[in-house]
Amino acid sequence: MAPLTLDSLRPAVLKVQYAVRGELAIKAEEYRVKLKENPGQSGLPFNQVISSNIENPQQKGLDQPPITCVRQVAALMEYRELQHLAPNAFPKDVIARADELYEEIGSIGAYSHSQGVPLIRKSIADFISDRDGYPADPNHIYLTGGASAGVSLLISMLISEPMKSGVLIPILQYPLYTATLAQPSGEPLPYHLDESDDWNTDLATIEAAIKETRNRDVVPKALAIINPGNPTGAVLEEETQRKIVQLCKTYGLVLLADEVYQANIHRATKHFTSFKRIVREMKSDVALVSFHSISEGVRGGYFECTNIPEDVIAMMYKMVSVGLCPPLQGQIGVDCMVRPPKIGDPSYALWKSETDTIHAALAQRTHQMVTELNKMEGVTCVDSPGALYLYPKTELSKKAVEAARKAGKEPDAFYALALLDATGICVVPGSGFGQKEGEWHYRLTCLCPGVVKFHEEFSKKYPKE
Amino acid sequence: MAPLTLDSLRPAVLKVQYAVRGELAIKAEEYRVKLKENPGQSGLPFNQVISSNIENPQQKGLDQPPITCVRQVAALMEYRELQHLAPNAFPKDVIARADELYEEIGSIGAYSHSQGVPLIRKSIADFISDRDGYPADPNHIYLTGGASAGVSLLISMLISEPMKSGVLIPILQYPLYTATLAQPSGEPLPYHLDESDDWNTDLATIEAAIKETRNRDVVPKALAIINPGNPTGAVLEEETQRKIVQLCKTYGLVLLADEVYQANIHRATKHFTSFKRIVREMKSDVALVSFHSISEGVRGGYFECTNIPEDVIAMMYKMVSVGLCPPLQGQIGVDCMVRPPKIGDPSYALWKSETDTIHAALAQRTHQMVTELNKMEGVTCVDSPGALYLYPKTELSKKAVEAARKAGKEPDAFYALALLDATGICVVPGSGFGQKEGEWHYRLTCLCPGVVKFHEEFSKKYPKE
Ligand SMILES: Cc1ncc(COP(=O)(O)O)c(C=O)c1O
Ligand SMILES: Cc1ncc(COP(=O)(O)O)c(C=O)c1O
Numbered sequence: 001m002a003p004l005t006l007d008s009l010r011p012a013v014l015k016v017q018y019a020v021r022g023e024l025a026i027k028a029e030e031y032r033v034k035l036k037e038n039p040g041q042s043g044l045p046f047n048q049v050i051s052s053n054i055e056n057p058q059q060k061g062l063d064q065p066p067i068t069c070v071r072q073v074a075a076l077m078e079y080r081e082l083q084h085l086a087p088n089a090f091p092k093d094v095i096a097r098a099d100e101l102y103e104e105i106g107s108i109g110a111y112s113h114s115q116g117v118p119l120i121r122k123s124i125a126d127f128i129s130d131r132d133g134y135p136a137d138p139n140h141i142y143l144t145g146g147a148s149a150g151v152s153l154l155i156s157m158l159i160s161e162p163m164k165s166g167v168l169i170p171i172l173q174y175p176l177y178t179a180t181l182a183q184p185s186g187e188p189l190p191y192h193l194d195e196s197d198d199w200n201t202d203l204a205t206i207e208a209a210i211k212e213t214r215n216r217d218v219v220p221k222a223l224a225i226i227n228p229g230n231p232t233g234a235v236l237e238e239e240t241q242r243k244i245v246q247l248c249k250t251y252g253l254v255l256l257a258d259e260v261y262q263a264n265i266h267r268a269t270k271h272f273t274s275f276k277r278i279v280r281e282m283k284s285d286v287a288l289v290s291f292h293s294i295s296e297g298v299r300g301g302y303f304e305c306t307n308i309p310e311d312v313i314a315m316m317y318k319m320v321s322v323g324l325c326p327p328l329q330g331q332i333g334v335d336c337m338v339r340p341p342k343i344g345d346p347s348y349a350l351w352k353s354e355t356d357t358i359h360a361a362l363a364q365r366t367h368q369m370v371t372e373l374n375k376m377e378g379v380t381c382v383d384s385p386g387a388l389y390l391y392p393k394t395e396l397s398k399k400a401v402e403a404a405r406k407a408g409k410e411p412d413a414f415y416a417l418a419l420l421d422a423t424g425i426c427v428v429p430g431s432g433f434g435q436k437e438g439e440w441h442y443r444l445t446c447l448c449p450g451v452v453k454f455h456e457e458f459s460k461k462y463p464k465e
Numbered sequence: 466m467a468p469l470t471l472d473s474l475r476p477a478v479l480k481v482q483y484a485v486r487g488e489l490a491i492k493a494e495e496y497r498v499k500l501k502e503n504p505g506q507s508g509l510p511f512n513q514v515i516s517s518n519i520e521n522p523q524q525k526g527l528d529q530p531p532i533t534c535v536r537q538v539a540a541l542m543e544y545r546e547l548q549h550l551a552p553n554a555f556p557k558d559v560i561a562r563a564d565e566l567y568e569e570i571g572s573i574g575a576y577s578h579s580q581g582v583p584l585i586r587k588s589i590a591d592f593i594s595d596r597d598g599y600p601a602d603p604n605h606i607y608l609t610g611g612a613s614a615g616v617s618l619l620i621s622m623l624i625s626e627p628m629k630s631g632v633l634i635p636i637l638q639y640p641l642y643t644a645t646l647a648q649p650s651g652e653p654l655p656y657h658l659d660e661s662d663d664w665n666t667d668l669a670t671i672e673a674a675i676k677e678t679r680n681r682d683v684v685p686k687a688l689a690i691i692n693p694g695n696p697t698g699a700v701l702e703e704e705t706q707r708k709i710v711q712l713c714k715t716y717g718l719v720l721l722a723d724e725v726y727q728a729n730i731h732r733a734t735k736h737f738t739s740f741k742r743i744v745r746e747m748k749s750d751v752a753l754v755s756f757h758s759i760s761e762g763v764r765g766g767y768f769e770c771t772n773i774p775e776d777v778i779a780m781m782y783k784m785v786s787v788g789l790c791p792p793l794q795g796q797i798g799v800d801c802m803v804r805p806p807k808i809g810d811p812s813y814a815l816w817k818s819e820t821d822t823i824h825a826a827l828a829q830r831t832h833q834m835v836t837e838l839n840k841m842e843g844v845t846c847v848d849s850p851g852a853l854y855l856y857p858k859t860e861l862s863k864k865a866v867e868a869a870r871k872a873g874k875e876p877d878a879f880y881a882l883a884l885l886d887a888t889g890i891c892v893v894p895g896s897g898f899g900q901k902e903g904e905w906h907y908r909l910t911c912l913c914p915g916v917v918k919f920h921e922e923f924s925k926k927y928p929k930e
Contacts, residue, residue, distance in 0.1 A: 004719050004752040006776050008686070010625045013780055022783075029578065066574045071544040078794075079533075079540035086551030109531045113494065145610055145764070148788050160475045179787040221473070254469050287469040299610070299792040311471050315478055318487075322644040323613050327764040327792040 012182040024416055025053055028426035046424035052444040053426045067354050069347040070336040073098050077108050077332055091346035101332060108328040114321040116143025116302065117328075120335045124302055127338035132277035140305040140313060143334060145326045147260045147293035150303040151224075152180045153319060154256060154289055158221045159186040166213055168206060168223040168253070171434030177224055187218050190434060195393070198382050199232035201225065203243050210251055222254040223247070228261040228272065231391045231433060231443040233366075233384025235270045241278045248286045255279075257290045260301070266363030267385035276306055294337050300330025366390065369448070376455050391430070393441050394455075400462035412440040418458055423450040477647040489881055490518055493891035511889030517909040518891045532819050534812040535801040538563050542573050542797055556811035566797060573793040579786040581608025581767065582793075585800045589767055592803035597742035605770040605778060608799060610791045612725045612758035615768040616689075617645045618784060619721060619754055623686045624651040631678055633671060633688040633718070636899030642689055652683050655899060660858070663847050664697035666690065668708050675716055687719040688712070693726040693737065696856045696898060696908040698831075698849025700735040706743045713751045720744075722755045725766070731828030732850035741771055759802050765795025831855065834913070841920050856895070858906050859920075865927035877905040883923055888915040 006014065032049045034042045072090050076082055076098035083095055090098075104119040105112060115121065121138035128136035144150040155177070159165040166189040169177040181188045191209045193199045210220050225244060227236045236244075248255045257275040265272055279288050285307050293301025305313055320326075340355075341347040366383075369390055373381040378395035396404075396411045404414035412429035420426050425448045430441030444451070471479065497514045499507045537555050541547055541563035548560055555563075569584040570577060580586070586603035593601035609615040620642070624630040631654040634642040646653045656674045658664045675685050690709060692701045701709075713720045722740040730737055744753050750772050758766025770778055785791075805820075806812040831848075834855055838846040843860035861869075861876045869879030877894035885891050890913045895906030909916070 004773055004777055006774075006780065008625060009622050009777065009780060013622050013784060025786075033583075066572055068544075075540040075544035075547060078543060079536040082540060082547070082551065082554060085554035086547065089547060089550035107531055118498075145792060146789065152788075157474050157478050160473060176787055179784075299790075308469055309471075312469055312474065315471065315474060319478060319644075321490075322641055323617075324611065325764075327610060327795060329794045330792060 012186075022428075022432065023413070024420055024426055024428070025051075027417070028053070028420055028424075031420070031424060044424070045422060046450075049424045049426060050448060050450075051426050052448055053428045065354065065358075067336075067351060069094055069341055069351050070333060072347075073101070073336055074329055074332060077101060077105075077329075093341060093345040093347050097336075101335065105328065108332070112325045112328060112331065114323070114325050115139075115317055116141070116326055117331050117335075120331050121302075123335050123339050124304070128274075128276065128304060132274055132280065134277060134280040136276075136304060140308070142303050142305075142316060142320060143326045143331050144293075144301045144303065144320075145299040145330055147258065147291040147295065147301045147303075148176055149299075149326070150289075150291050150293075150301060151176055151256070151258065153316065154254075154303070155180045155186065155222075157315065157319065158254065160221075161185050164216075164218040166218045166220040167256070168209055168220060170201070170224065170226055170229070175432060189213060189218070189220060192434075192436070193229070193232060193234070195382065199229055199234040199391075201234075201236060201240055201244070203240070203247060206244075206247060220251060220253060222256050224256040224258060225275070226258040226261075227275075228259075228265060228386030230258075230261065231389035231428075232382065233261075233386040233389060233391075234382075235265055235272060235386045238273050238278065241273065241275060242282060245275070245279055245282055245284050245286050249284060254287045254289065257288060259290055260293045260295055261386055261388070262292065264359075264362070264388060265386040266359060266366065270385040272386070276304065279306055294330065294333045299327055300333040300337075302334055362388065369444075372449065372452055376452060377459060379455065389443050389445050391433075391441050391443050393439060396440050397459070397462045397464045400458070403462060412442055415440065415458065416442050419451065419454050422454050422457070423448075425450055425454075477651075487897065488878070489885060489891055489893070490516075492882070493518070493885060493889075496885070496889060509889070510887060511915075514889045514891060515913060515915075516891050517913055518893045530819065530823075532801075532816060534559055534806055534816050535798060537812075538566070538801055539794055539797055542566060542570075542794075558806060558810040558812050562801075566800065570793065573797070577790045577793060577796065579788070579790050580604075580782055581606070581791055582796050582800075585796050586767075588800050588804050589769075593739075593741065593769060597739055597745065599742060599745040601741075601769060605773070607768050607770075607781060607785060608791045608796050609758075609766045609768065609785075610764040610795055612723065612756040612760065612766045612768075613641055614764075614791070615754075615756050615758075615766060616641055616721070616723065618781065619719075619768070620645045620651065620687075622780065622784065623719065625686075626650050629681075629683040631683045631685040632721070633674055633685060635666065635689065635691055635694070640897060654678060654683070654685060657899075657901070658694070658697060658699070660847065664694055664699040664856075666699075666701060666705055666709070668705070668712060671709075671712060685716060685718060687721050689721040689723060690740070691723040691726075692740075693724075693730060693851030695723075695726065696854035696893075697847065698726075698851045698854060698856075699847075700730055700737060700851045703738050703743065706738060706740060707747060710740070710744055710747055710749050710751050714749060719752045719754065722753060724755055725758045725760050726851055726853070727757065729824075729827070729853060730851040731824060731831065735850040737851070741769065744771055759795065759798045764792055765798040765802075767799055827853065834909075837914065837917055841917060842924060844920065854908050854910050856898075856906050856908050858904060861905050862924070862927045862929045865923070868927060877907055880905065880923065881907050884916065884919050887919050887922070888913075890915050890919075 028049050028051065031044060035047060072094045076090060083090060105117050120143060121141045124141050125136040125138045155167060164185050164187045166187045167181055168189045168191055171190045171192050178188045189209050191206045194202050213220055255275060259274060262272045274290060275288055276290050279286055287308050288306040290304045341351045370381050370383045373379050373392045379392050381390055381392035384390055396415060401411045404411040407414055410429060410431040412431050416427050416429045427442040427444045435441050493514050493516060496509060500512060537559045541555060548555060570582050585608060586606045589606050590601040590603045620632060629650050629652045631652045632646055633654045633656055636655045636657050643653045654674050656671045659667050678685055720740060724739060727737045739755060740753055741755055744751055752773050753771040754768050756768045806816045835846050835848045838844050838857045844857050846855055846857035849855055861880060866876045869876040872879055875894060875896040877896050881892050881894045892907040892909045900906050
């Protein structure tokens, strides 16, 4: 008797769609192995795979340099003797920070407080109150192993029987939300963003999605807003944010504010305002959970609870305790993010120039790529003021669509596979994020000039008529 | 309208019991803050809180030293320049290992393969085949952020509607299992371990628990075995393991083998045999998932799938992809665990003496503490050959039980709270693990001589008659 078959798994697991790491990513990985095992003789028309499917700026090939002081603190926490063995390798403020963290945490080989190291939660609270002008309570902050972990926790707690619990999620959405909702009693309630208005969030669309649930056994429980957006990079206006809070009030929704890209805005006319600040300014009692993260392989992040009753916060504590504690290095990474070196600190100059360079490069890359894309026949792309992605819309000829259907693929996935096969560039087809009927997009994250030449050739192979 | 109340949460969340970090741990944390904020003037009868509730040997106060080479590799991965800045701080083999990992991974600031870095999975496969004498496939190995994450993933995938899915879990169990099962359609199926037989696993008891489900809408889907046990430290005999595999075959159960304490056996007459090896020796096709971890703040671990169909493994891949990737430092920690320095390597001597010292200290501490406990009036404690815990059984007088009931507490929790208040030692009451009616235990993890004096005083305060 073979007990474990697909049929014996939770049916919702089978339904999870996770395009970011789907068929394309798997094929890209195979190409990467092939290139590695047969250097120079892979038979592939490229010699490097570029993972433009995930925002992964420090990956090989892109090699965005790490921030030195962050790595120095981490190294000193790993191996305390270094301050004696290599006394000149570390600036004074880095040593002082590591000493302070060590004094509080002790060895990073030990489990910490399940909610995260108290000192680091205090640093986060200071960061939030400096950012917003309103106080933050360290006891309402949970460190996590990345924003993903926080979002999963919240969604899984909010899903309650016997009716289905709905969570409103933006389309284009980041697939984490639908994947986490794939439980017998969870239901994603999609609302479309408006491409013609730079991917803005439209209140009437959300309201329509809420009303649509009335004739079904679904209780809308939360509204997820990604600001700045992924993959759109759109940054919300404060006026829109206030309306969103009002709407949560009206319909009794918990507001899940995914703000992981808050520091990634690269257009001078746009700026980020947290939902925490909006809620406080409005003196609103809407329940809000705000997510932030260092979003990388170190895996660190936090969420802050605003207007959440203490007994519910205690339940969260119980649930995170089951997982023991978030990774310590991620917690230390968050600490460096929320209190970077200050003017006057020995590390300040290097930190400043490193972060400025990274931001400038991102802005420049994004701008250059948008310009390239918009020059292409049949391609339009909203210029992204935030986040790290572009999401061009691509017309596909009838011939291309037919060829795709024949191959049993979505047309945009067919296009993306052809791109990967020809150039080694791995993107995410728009069908993984949700898009309007008859439209095709893909998401890419970095400067990939190879896309232009590929598109020309693809258009020749599948001409309009 | 305040949308977020306890009533609006998933009811199963409210039911989760997680004693290891429950009331006692919260109180211990408060004492810790008090001691820190009022050094020397806390008014408490102790000046240090000892977290004997979690296995946390590197915590402050115990300060089990970290393994140097593991930390050196981690530091070099964090801050690559160190090999130039402090060329003499690192042995050659450490530098070579970091170079090899860097060559494969690139920056640890980047997300890795969702299943874990391929090179590290290869190292794990080698470790397993060396251990068992049977090959292991890197594609069937998943790196995780600790065993907890792996167990949660597996259990959540196995729970399927519309009937309840049961998972057989040992009582004394590690509370992770019940907590993860607290879903509308998951049901823990407890089976008792036999204290009179050194906490051995009794097949008839498991079979009885399976048969008991027949009249209810519960399908037993998996059997969790913790070997070596937590909190018992019991190590299974191979004969028992074979019977367990046979039982999984008979009832079509997935075997979840939690083997995180496999390296922690400190009695010469006992040794650990993996279920992987048993399954292979028996040429059995029973579906087996084996968990191992570095179990600490770094958060790293892995699970290996044996006899699991490829399409199910692909589903796991999809599900872990949603979480992006396990923490890189944890993955690197696992790499060091599965391929420690070899004889002849410059790091070998230090690594050997550090690990020997730790093991000897653990064995000695455990033995000394067992001896102390068994000398106490009304206390008996099985000597633990494995893992890191002791689980003494403590008689409580009628007076003590009455005082506890009056205070609205389980008698063992009442005892443990009194212990904390008097000594600063935080243990886990047996009611958090499951115990037989009318018996009281607690779990402690380290050498806490303070327990002896406390027990005397408690027994005086609540005398037998
Ligand atoms: C909008 C959004 N939320 C959450 C995440 C996940 O963040 P983390 O890596 O901290 O889990 C991402 C990652 O790309 C993201 O784009
Ligand atoms: C039996 C058992 N399984 C799993 C775990 C969790 O391990 P990890 O820290 O790797 O998540 C523990 C931790 O103490 C344990 O005792």
